[in-house]
Amino acid sequence: MYEIKDINLAKSGCDKIDWVKSYMPILNSIYKEFEVTKPFAGKKIAMSIHLEAKTAYLGMVLRAGGANVYMTGCNPLSTQDDVAAAMASKGFSVFACHGESEAEYTEHLKKTLSCCPDLIIDDGGDLINLLEGECKEYGKNLIGGCEETTTGIHRLFARMKAGLLHYTMIDINDADCKHLFDNRYGTGQSTLDGIMNSTNLIIAGKTVVVAGYGWCGKGIAMRAKGMGAKVIVTEIDAVKAIEAWMDGFTVLPMDEAAPLGDLFITVTGCCSVIRREHFEMMKDGVLLANSGHFDVEIDKEALATMADKIEQRKPNITGYYLPDGRILNLLAEGRLVNLAAGNGHPAEIMDMSFGLQAKCLEYLAKTAGKLEKKVYMVPREIDEEVAAIKLASLGCGLDRLSDEQKAYLDRVD
Numbered sequence: 001m002y003e004i005k006d007i008n009l010a011k012s013g014c015d016k017i018d019w020v021k022s023y024m025p026i027l028n029s030i031y032k033e034f035e036v037t038k039p040f041a042g043k044k045i046a047m048s049i050h051l052e053a054k055t056a057y058l059g060m061v062l063r064a065g066g067a068n069v070y071m072t073g074c075n076p077l078s079t080q081d082d083v084a085a086a087m088a089s090k091g092f093s094v095f096a097c098h099g100e101s102e103a104e105y106t107e108h109l110k111k112t113l114s115c116c117p118d119l120i121i122d123d124g125g126d127l128i129n130l131l132e133g134e135c136k137e138y139g140k141n142l143i144g145g146c147e148e149t150t151t152g153i154h155r156l157f158a159r160m161k162a163g164l165l166h167y168t169m170i171d172i173n174d175a176d177c178k179h180l181f182d183n184r185y186g187t188g189q190s191t192l193d194g195i196m197n198s199t200n201l202i203i204a205g206k207t208v209v210v211a212g213y214g215w216c217g218k219g220i221a222m223r224a225k226g227m228g229a230k231v232i233v234t235e236i237d238a239v240k241a242i243e244a245w246m247d248g249f250t251v252l253p254m255d256e257a258a259p260l261g262d263l264f265i266t267v268t269g270c271c272s273v274i275r276r277e278h279f280e281m282m283k284d285g286v287l288l289a290n291s292g293h294f295d296v297e298i299d300k301e302a303l304a305t306m307a308d309k310i311e312q313r314k315p316n317i318t319g320y321y322l323p324d325g326r327i328l329n330l331l332a333e334g335r336l337v338n339l340a341a342g343n344g345h346p347a348e349i350m351d352m353s354f355g356l357q358a359k360c361l362e363y364l365a366k367t368a369g370k371l372e373k374k375v376y377m378v379p380r381e382i383d384e385e386v387a388a389i390k391l392a393s394l395g396c397g398l399d400r401l402s403d404e405q406k407a408y409l410d411r412v413d
Contacts, residue, residue: 001093002084002087002088002092002093002094002095003094003095003096003097003108003111004081004084004085004088004094004095004096004097005081005084005085005097005098006081006085007085007088007089008085009081009082009084009085009086010082010085010086010088010089011082011086012082012086013053013056013080013081013082013083013084013085013086013087013089014086014089016052016053016056016080016082016083016086017053017056017057017060017083017086019053019347020053020054020057020347020350021057023346023347023348023351024054024057024347024348024350024351024354025351025389025390025393026351026352026354026355026386026389026390026393027057027058027061027351027354027355027358029389029393030061030355030358030359030389031060031061031064034061034062034064034065034066034358034362035064035065037065038065038066039065039066039361039362039365039366040062040065040066040067040118040119040361040362040365041065041066042066043066043067043068043118043119043365044067044068044069044070044115044116044117044118044119044141045062045067045068045069045070045117045118045119045120045121045361046070046071046072046112046113046115046117046119046120046121046127047059047062047069047070047071047072047112047120047121048072048073048074048109048112048120048121048122048123048124048126048127049071049073049074049121049122049123049148050073050074050075050078050079050123050336050339050344051071051072051073051078051079051080051083051084051087051094051096052078052079052080052083052339052343052344053080053083053343053347054344054345054347054350054351054354055071055083055350055354056071056083056086056087057354058121058354058357058358059071059087059092060090061354061358062358062361063092065358065362067119068093068115069092069093070092070093070094070095070112070113070115070117071084071087071092071093071094071095071096071112072094072095072096072108072109072111072112073096073105073108074122074123074124074126074293075124075293075335075336075339075340076098076099076100076101076102076104076105076335077098077099077332077333077335077336077339077340078098078335078336078339078340078344079096079097079098079100080098081097081098084096084097093112093115095107095108095111095112096108106130109126109127109130110130110135110138112127113127113130113131113135113138113139114138115138116137116138116139116140116141116142117138117141117142118141118142118143118365119142119143119144119145119361119364119365120142120144120145120146121145121146121148121357121361122145122146122147122148122152122169123147123148123149123152123293124148124149124151124152124155124293124294125147125151125152125155125156127145128145128147128152128155128156128159128165128167128169129155131167132159132164132165132166132167139166139167142167143168143364143365143368143369144167144168144169144170144364144368144371145167145168145169145170145361145364146169146170146172146356146357146360146361146364147169147170147171147172147173147375148172148173148353148357149173149293150173150183150214150216150269150293151269151292151293151294152173152293153171153173153174153375154269156169156171156375157375160374160375165373165374165375166373167373168364168371168372168373168374168376169374169375169376170360170363170364170375170376170377170378171375171376171377171378172353172356172357172360172378174377174378175356175377175378175382175383176383176387177352177353177355177356177383177386177387177390178352178353178356178378179215180215181349181352181353182345182349182350182352182353183214183215183216183219184215184216184218184219184222185219185346185349186219186345186346186349186350186353187215187216187219187220187267187291187338187345188216188218188219188220188221188222188223189219189223189345189346190338190339190342190343190344190345190346191219191220191223191265191267191289191291191337191338192220192223192224192227193338193342193343194289194331194332194337194338194339194340194341194342195263195265195287195289195331195337195341197341197342198314198315198316198317198331198332198337198341198342199287199317199329199331201287203224203227203228203229203263204227204228204229205228205229205230206229206230206262206263207229207230207231207232207260207261207262207263208221208224208229208230208231208232208261208262208263208264208265209231209232209233209234209254209257209258209260209261209263209264209265210224210231210232210233210234210249210265210267211233211234211254211264211265211266211267211268211273211274211297212234212235212266212267212268212269212273212292213233213235213237213240213241213243213244214240214267214268216267216291217233217267217268218247220265220267220291221233221244221247221249222247224265225248225249229263230250231249231250232249232250232251232252232257232260232261233249233250233251233252234251234252234253234254234257234273235251254273254274254278255277255278255281258274258277258278258279258281258282259281259282259283261282261283261286262283262285262286262287263286263287263289264286264287264288264289264298265289265290265291265337266289266290266291266292266297266298267290267291267292267297268292268297269292269293269297270292270296270297271294271296271297271299272296272297272299273297273298274288274297274298274299275299275302276299276302276303276306279302279303279306279322279328280306282326282328283326284325284326284327285326285327285329286328286329287329287331288328288329288330288331288334289331289332289337290331290332290334290335290336290337291336291337291338292336293336295333295334295335296334297334298330298334300330300333300334303320303328303330304320306320306322306323307320307321307322308321308322308323309321313329316331316332316337316340316341317329317330317331318330318331318333351390352386352387352390355386355389355390356378356382356383356386359382359385359386360378360379360382363379363382
């Protein structure tokens with residue numbers, strides 16, 4: 001059962017999956033474990049996550065654990081059609097097409113949930129939003145689920161605070177093996193990769209304005225600086241702003257950064273970070289990119305109202321021609337530039353995040369009926385297990401405390 005672009009694309013997608021498998025030792029280890037233990041035997045798992053090769057392999061690991069897996073995307077532009085075809089050819093239920101409309105995207109989410117899953121993986125909160133709204137009937141079997149990204153976690157905590165969260169969810173995003181590596185090193189590399197692939201322009205010498213200095217912003221700023229850019233950080237958090245300053249970056253409000261930047265990258269999880277008054281001050285030819293989950297950080301509706309003409313200048317670059325002759329260039333329609341215009345995070349990075357996903361779903365299956373309807377952090381032992389597998393794959397080892405050292409640390413005098 002599938003709804004995809006073209007099943008004949010499967011061979012290319014299978015090649016991509018086989019490639020990333022070679023660089024995902026954590027998932028390879030878990031795959032072998034799950035083949036024996038079958039923690040998801042008889043269970044249905046619904047996944048809404050960027051549908052590309054690394055995600056596909058996670059789905060295969062869950063199926064090795066006995067699950068029936070139903071997959072869809074979490075962004076209309078991040079689905080890779082050949083990967084979707086590959087999963088369909090392997091017998092997975094897949095509902096996703098690159099470039100689908102918002103209505104089609106929502107319909108695919110609903111079809112994925114219509115299996116009445118026992119467990120879910122959400123990326124951005126769209127599955128939970130439907131389960132708590134018009135698709136409540138599909139949540140009757142739900143034990144719980146995992147949320148992958150910052151935006152989805154914000155939505156979950158808002159629901160929990162308002163008393164509107166009725167399911168058990170695990171916060172994958174804030175686990176150490178996720179945010180310290182995926183958000184920082186993954187987003188840092190893949191964002192600039194997507195921008196460079198789209199524009200074929202140099203980073204060195206440009207003034208890059210990074211909006212937001214969370215873990216994703218830190219990674220982007222670090223990589224841009226390493227490639228020779230002059231980096232300006234904008235922030236609303238005073239502590240993060242000081243950290244950016246001490247990391248060697250200029251810190252300004254967006255009102256002051258707007259006339260200076262050549263490349264703007266938003267990564268805040270909030271809306272209207274770059275808006276009309278900022279567009280009015282920008283240089284001719286600037287590049288506007290977003291690495292936040294939803295396409296709301298750059299106010300592209302306001303930009304459209306300012307333009308005399310809008311045209312596709314090349315794949316993933318839309319030019320907005322302003323009355324004064326300036327052209328402002330929006331990358332990937334303001335959606336996640338690293339996925340909509342690139343291949344997403346490196347396989348070695350997603351191996352850690354998806355190792356957490358697999359083990360936390362196993363944890364939920366084992367603790368069914370014992371947890372409250374709220375957001376939980378990843379259990380520390382799972383974080384450490386994933387880190388240990390990664391270290392072993394790298395040929396690294398750890399020191400161990402001696403009995404004398406343990407006694408010293410536990411002393412009370």
